[in-house]
Amino acid sequence: MTHSAAPPGRPSGTPPRGRITERASCVLAPNPSPMTLDGTNTWLLAEPDAELAVVVDPGPLDEGHLRAVTETVAERGQRVGLVLLTHGHADHAEGATRLAELTGAPVRALDPALRLGDEGLAAGDVVTTGGIELRVVGTPGHTGDSLSFHLPADAALLTGDTVLGRGTTLVAHPDGRLGDYLDSLRRLRSLTEGDEGAHTVLPGHGPVLADAQGAIDYYLAHRADRLAQIESAVNRGLLTAAQVVADVYADVDRAVWPAAELSVRAQLAYLRAHGYPTARPDA
Incomplete structure (x- = not known):
């Protein structure tokens, strides 16, 4: 599940299809x-001469x-030798059980309720x-x-809904937490640094991003800007979520409100949690 408002200055791009990198x-999905x-972008990963692929x-x-x-x-x-899930939202995970039935491949996920197999x-x-070598990065927040x-x-980097190819993602309160999300973005940012750092984002939705570091920097700046806007709204007495959305997201398609x-x-x-006791997240 995503929040699809397109930020200014970001090209819309085209959805990825077919081979994108040597292994991906x-x-x-329709x-x-x-x-x-x-x-949803379903990613197939395999070494060129391997017998098994990871979905x-x-x-x-x-x-x-x-x-x-x-x-x-x-x-x-x-x-298909293995199925991996970035998270449990239906648009990413609903087909996992059926794919396991079709292929015999186990399903691995962080949530035990989504796993099929011993791992x-x-x-x-x-x-x-x-x-193939895939390193698992904890990125809670969405x-x-x-x-x-x-x-x-x-x-x-395969980022699921943590970083999208277009627009920005939602932090799905109450399961998703903003502090966790900001930490996750910084964790991904650290993986883009240095000569051997990751430079491509293969997202769960939207086009491939060739500048991973720039995309993550944009996300961090966007979150800081949004938080400042919401802080301003709270200071002006707009304390409930509905009031803040109508004010801060007035220029965003109401379909994603x-x-x-x-x-x-x-x-x-x-x-x-950071000094605004009048903010009412559950009102």
């Missing part, structure tokens, strides 16, 4: 909406989409199915169970 390909942008975020329970995923893998002489998934884990994956061989309200609640909770 995308199959776009679930476009104001909340999912062009649809990240199978997307919705859509038989045609899941068939396209398995057929794309088979066309390359491979089979979980946690920050610091390294996934090596089919010889949701409490959000993870990202670092693919160092392609200098890429419900999502914006979740983010506003998360920001009001953050302000309340």
